[in-house]
Amino acid sequence: MSRKSRRIRYLILLLILLAVAANEAINKLRVASWERALVVRIYAINGDYMSGSAAYIDSLVLADFKPIERFINNEARRYQIPVDAVRLEYSNKLEMMPPQLPLQSSVLDNIIWSLRFRAWALYWYFVDDSDSADINLFVNYFDTDITQSLRHSVGLQGGMIGLINAFANKSYNGSNNVVITHEIMHTLGASDKYGQSNQPLHPSGYAEPYQLPLYPQRKAEIMGGRIPLSATLAKMPQSLKQVVVGVITASEINWNFE
Ligand SMILES: [Zn+2]
Incomplete structure:
Protein backbone atom coordinates (compact mmCIF):
# COMPACT_ATOMS: atom_id res chain seq x y z
CA MET A 1 0.00 0.00 0.00
CA ALA A 190 -25.69 -0.02 33.46
CA SER A 191 -22.48 -1.97 34.13
CA ASP A 192 -21.94 -5.70 34.70
CA LYS A 193 -22.02 -6.81 38.34
CA TYR A 194 -20.46 -10.24 38.21
CA GLY A 195 -16.89 -11.40 38.57
CA GLN A 196 -14.90 -14.48 37.75
CA SER A 197 -16.80 -17.64 36.82
CA ASN A 198 -19.95 -15.52 36.45
CA GLN A 199 -20.46 -15.22 40.23
CA PRO A 200 -22.44 -12.05 41.09
CA LEU A 201 -20.52 -9.37 42.99
CA HIS A 202 -21.59 -8.49 46.52
CA PRO A 203 -23.33 -6.19 47.28
CA SER A 204 -24.04 -4.59 43.86
CA GLY A 205 -24.96 -7.81 42.00
CA TYR A 206 -27.34 -9.17 44.65
CA ALA A 207 -31.12 -8.77 44.73
CA GLU A 208 -31.13 -8.75 48.54
CA PRO A 209 -27.54 -7.92 49.54
CA TYR A 210 -28.23 -7.55 53.25
CA GLN A 211 -30.64 -10.41 54.00
CA LEU A 212 -29.74 -12.84 56.78
CA PRO A 213 -28.68 -15.46 56.16
CA LEU A 214 -27.21 -14.16 52.91
CA TYR A 215 -27.64 -17.51 51.08
CA PRO A 216 -29.51 -18.77 49.27
CA GLN A 217 -30.77 -15.64 47.49
CA ARG A 218 -34.24 -15.98 45.96
CA LYS A 219 -33.70 -13.67 43.01
CA ALA A 220 -31.02 -12.32 40.67
CA GLU A 221 -30.03 -8.68 40.20
CA ILE A 222 -30.37 -7.93 36.47
CA MET A 223 -26.69 -6.96 35.99
CA GLY A 224 -25.43 -9.59 38.49
CA GLY A 225 -27.02 -12.01 36.04
CA ARG A 226 -27.46 -15.05 38.30
CA ILE A 227 -29.12 -16.08 41.56
CA PRO A 228 -26.38 -16.59 44.19
CA LEU A 229 -26.94 -19.88 46.05
CA SER A 230 -23.65 -19.73 47.98
CA ALA A 231 -20.43 -17.70 47.82
CA THR A 232 -19.26 -19.89 44.92
CA LEU A 233 -22.47 -21.15 43.32
CA ALA A 234 -25.11 -19.30 41.29
CA LYS A 235 -27.84 -20.30 38.85
CA MET A 236 -29.43 -18.64 35.81
CA PRO A 237 -32.90 -17.20 36.45
CA GLN A 238 -35.59 -18.98 34.39
CA SER A 239 -37.64 -15.84 33.88
CA LEU A 240 -37.86 -12.15 34.80
CA LYS A 241 -40.11 -13.15 37.72
CA GLN A 242 -36.85 -14.16 39.43
CA VAL A 243 -35.07 -10.84 38.74
CA VAL A 244 -34.94 -7.31 40.21
CA VAL A 245 -33.14 -4.06 39.34
CA GLY A 246 -30.81 -3.26 42.26
CA VAL A 247 -30.14 0.22 43.59
CA ILE A 248 -26.68 0.59 41.98
CA THR A 249 -28.01 -0.38 38.54
CA ALA A 250 -30.99 1.95 39.04
CA SER A 251 -28.70 4.90 39.80
CA GLU A 252 -26.50 4.10 36.76
CA ILE A 253 -29.48 4.38 34.42
CA ASN A 254 -30.61 7.62 36.01
CA TRP A 255 -33.51 6.25 37.99
CA ASN A 256 -33.04 8.78 40.74
CA PHE A 257 -35.20 8.03 43.68
CA GLU A 258 -34.25 10.44 46.44
ZN1 LIG B 1 -23.36 -7.66 30.61
Missing part, protein backbone atom coordinates in the same frame (compact mmCIF):
# COMPACT_ATOMS: atom_id res chain seq x y z
CA SER A 2 1.36 3.42 -0.87
CA ARG A 3 1.91 6.00 1.79
CA LYS A 4 -0.81 8.19 0.33
CA SER A 5 -3.53 5.53 0.35
CA ARG A 6 -2.53 4.57 3.88
CA ARG A 7 -2.97 8.16 4.96
CA ILE A 8 -6.39 8.26 3.34
CA ARG A 9 -7.37 5.07 5.17
CA TYR A 10 -6.31 6.60 8.49
CA LEU A 11 -8.28 9.73 7.69
CA ILE A 12 -11.41 7.70 6.90
CA LEU A 13 -11.00 5.69 10.11
CA LEU A 14 -10.60 8.92 12.09
CA LEU A 15 -13.75 10.38 10.53
CA ILE A 16 -15.71 7.22 11.37
CA LEU A 17 -14.49 7.39 14.97
CA LEU A 18 -15.48 11.05 15.21
CA ALA A 19 -18.92 10.32 13.77
CA VAL A 20 -19.42 7.46 16.24
CA ALA A 21 -18.28 9.65 19.16
CA ALA A 22 -20.59 12.51 18.16
CA ASN A 23 -23.51 10.13 17.69
CA GLU A 24 -22.92 8.67 21.17
CA ALA A 25 -22.73 12.07 22.82
CA ILE A 26 -26.06 13.04 21.26
CA ASN A 27 -27.66 9.75 22.29
CA LYS A 28 -26.44 10.13 25.85
CA LEU A 29 -28.03 13.56 26.08
CA ARG A 30 -31.26 12.34 24.54
CA VAL A 31 -31.80 9.31 26.74
CA ALA A 32 -32.07 8.83 30.46
CA SER A 33 -34.25 11.81 31.29
CA TRP A 34 -37.26 9.45 31.71
CA GLU A 35 -39.86 11.99 30.66
CA ARG A 36 -41.35 9.65 28.06
CA ALA A 37 -41.24 5.96 27.25
CA LEU A 38 -38.22 4.87 25.20
CA VAL A 39 -39.15 2.73 22.21
CA VAL A 40 -37.26 -0.56 22.19
CA ARG A 41 -37.50 -2.55 18.96
CA ILE A 42 -36.54 -6.19 18.61
CA TYR A 43 -35.51 -7.85 15.35
CA ALA A 44 -35.19 -11.63 15.06
CA ILE A 45 -32.40 -13.14 12.97
CA ASN A 46 -31.86 -16.77 12.01
CA GLY A 47 -28.37 -17.19 13.49
CA ASP A 48 -27.57 -20.63 12.06
CA TYR A 49 -29.78 -20.76 8.92
CA MET A 50 -31.49 -23.87 10.33
CA SER A 51 -35.11 -24.65 9.48
CA GLY A 52 -35.81 -25.23 13.20
CA SER A 53 -34.68 -21.68 13.99
CA ALA A 54 -36.76 -20.34 11.08
CA ALA A 55 -39.88 -22.12 12.36
CA TYR A 56 -39.28 -20.78 15.86
CA ILE A 57 -38.84 -17.22 14.56
CA ASP A 58 -42.07 -17.56 12.53
CA SER A 59 -43.89 -18.51 15.73
CA LEU A 60 -42.66 -15.45 17.69
CA VAL A 61 -45.14 -12.68 18.48
CA LEU A 62 -44.94 -9.46 20.48
CA ALA A 63 -46.55 -11.21 23.48
CA ASP A 64 -43.42 -13.40 23.81
CA PHE A 65 -41.39 -10.26 24.60
CA LYS A 66 -44.02 -8.39 26.65
CA PRO A 67 -42.64 -9.64 29.99
CA ILE A 68 -39.56 -7.44 29.28
CA GLU A 69 -41.69 -4.30 29.02
CA ARG A 70 -43.74 -5.23 32.10
CA PHE A 71 -40.60 -5.96 34.12
CA ILE A 72 -38.79 -2.72 33.26
CA ASN A 73 -41.88 -0.56 33.79
CA ASN A 74 -42.71 -2.22 37.12
CA GLU A 75 -39.14 -1.76 38.33
CA ALA A 76 -39.10 1.87 37.14
CA ARG A 77 -42.29 2.49 39.12
CA ARG A 78 -40.62 1.01 42.19
CA TYR A 79 -37.92 3.67 41.71
CA GLN A 80 -40.54 6.39 41.40
CA ILE A 81 -40.29 6.98 37.65
CA PRO A 82 -43.64 8.65 36.90
CA VAL A 83 -43.98 7.44 33.28
CA ASP A 84 -43.66 4.07 31.53
CA ALA A 85 -39.91 3.69 31.03
CA VAL A 86 -40.08 1.64 27.82
CA ARG A 87 -42.45 0.58 25.08
CA LEU A 88 -41.50 -2.64 23.34
CA GLU A 89 -42.04 -3.39 19.66
CA TYR A 90 -41.36 -6.57 17.73
CA SER A 91 -40.38 -6.19 14.09
CA ASN A 92 -40.34 -9.80 12.92
CA LYS A 93 -37.38 -11.24 11.14
CA LEU A 94 -34.53 -9.38 9.58
CA GLU A 95 -32.89 -10.89 6.49
CA MET A 96 -29.50 -9.41 7.32
CA MET A 97 -26.64 -10.75 9.41
CA PRO A 98 -24.82 -8.38 11.77
CA PRO A 99 -21.09 -9.01 12.29
CA GLN A 100 -20.63 -11.81 14.83
CA LEU A 101 -18.46 -11.51 17.90
CA PRO A 102 -15.17 -13.40 17.60
CA LEU A 103 -15.27 -16.66 19.61
CA GLN A 104 -12.10 -16.00 21.59
CA SER A 105 -11.72 -12.29 21.80
CA SER A 106 -9.04 -9.98 23.13
CA VAL A 107 -9.80 -6.41 24.20
CA LEU A 108 -8.62 -5.21 20.78
CA ASP A 109 -10.84 -7.77 18.99
CA ASN A 110 -13.81 -6.46 20.97
CA ILE A 111 -13.09 -2.83 20.06
CA ILE A 112 -12.73 -3.73 16.37
CA TRP A 113 -15.92 -5.80 16.53
CA SER A 114 -17.89 -2.99 18.21
CA LEU A 115 -16.78 -0.56 15.46
CA ARG A 116 -17.85 -3.10 12.81
CA PHE A 117 -21.19 -3.60 14.56
CA ARG A 118 -21.76 0.17 14.76
CA ALA A 119 -20.87 0.53 11.07
CA TRP A 120 -23.29 -2.29 10.23
CA ALA A 121 -26.02 -0.59 12.33
CA LEU A 122 -25.42 2.74 10.54
CA TYR A 123 -25.85 0.96 7.19
CA TRP A 124 -28.98 -0.73 8.49
CA TYR A 125 -30.46 2.62 9.68
CA PHE A 126 -29.76 3.93 6.19
CA VAL A 127 -31.59 1.11 4.36
CA ASP A 128 -34.36 0.57 6.93
CA ASP A 129 -37.44 2.68 6.25
CA SER A 130 -39.39 2.19 9.48
CA ASP A 131 -39.62 4.97 12.07
CA SER A 132 -36.53 4.93 14.18
CA ALA A 133 -36.73 3.42 17.66
CA ASP A 134 -34.65 4.66 20.62
CA ILE A 135 -33.03 1.27 21.17
CA ASN A 136 -32.64 -1.43 18.51
CA LEU A 137 -31.91 -5.01 19.48
CA PHE A 138 -30.89 -7.73 17.06
CA VAL A 139 -31.52 -11.21 18.40
CA ASN A 140 -29.74 -14.13 16.71
CA TYR A 141 -31.58 -17.40 17.29
CA PHE A 142 -29.82 -20.75 17.33
CA ASP A 143 -31.32 -24.23 17.11
CA THR A 144 -30.86 -26.07 20.44
CA ASP A 145 -30.27 -29.36 18.59
CA ILE A 146 -26.93 -28.16 17.27
CA THR A 147 -25.97 -25.29 19.62
CA GLN A 148 -25.54 -25.98 23.31
CA SER A 149 -23.63 -22.88 24.36
CA LEU A 150 -23.98 -19.38 22.97
CA ARG A 151 -21.52 -16.59 22.33
CA HIS A 152 -21.78 -13.54 24.52
CA SER A 153 -24.50 -10.98 23.99
CA VAL A 154 -23.56 -7.31 23.87
CA GLY A 155 -25.43 -4.07 24.51
CA LEU A 156 -23.54 -0.94 23.49
CA GLN A 157 -24.03 2.12 25.66
CA GLY A 158 -24.36 5.29 23.63
CA GLY A 159 -24.88 3.35 20.41
CA MET A 160 -28.25 2.19 21.78
CA ILE A 161 -27.90 -1.09 19.92
CA GLY A 162 -27.55 -4.62 21.15
CA LEU A 163 -26.61 -7.97 19.63
CA ILE A 164 -28.15 -10.86 21.52
CA ASN A 165 -27.57 -14.57 21.05
CA ALA A 166 -30.53 -16.68 22.12
CA PHE A 167 -31.95 -20.20 21.86
CA ALA A 168 -34.66 -20.92 19.28
CA ASN A 169 -36.74 -22.93 21.72
CA LYS A 170 -39.94 -22.08 23.60
CA SER A 171 -38.56 -23.48 26.84
CA TYR A 172 -35.88 -20.77 26.74
CA ASN A 173 -38.27 -17.83 26.23
CA GLY A 174 -38.00 -16.82 29.91
CA SER A 175 -34.20 -16.91 30.10
CA ASN A 176 -33.89 -15.29 26.62
CA ASN A 177 -35.95 -12.38 28.00
CA VAL A 178 -33.57 -12.09 30.97
CA VAL A 179 -30.60 -11.80 28.58
CA ILE A 180 -32.40 -9.26 26.36
CA THR A 181 -33.29 -7.14 29.42
CA HIS A 182 -29.68 -7.29 30.67
CA GLU A 183 -28.48 -5.91 27.32
CA ILE A 184 -31.17 -3.17 27.30
CA MET A 185 -29.80 -2.08 30.69
CA HIS A 186 -26.28 -1.93 29.18
CA THR A 187 -27.48 0.35 26.38
CA LEU A 188 -28.90 2.66 29.08
CA GLY A 189 -25.58 2.82 30.91
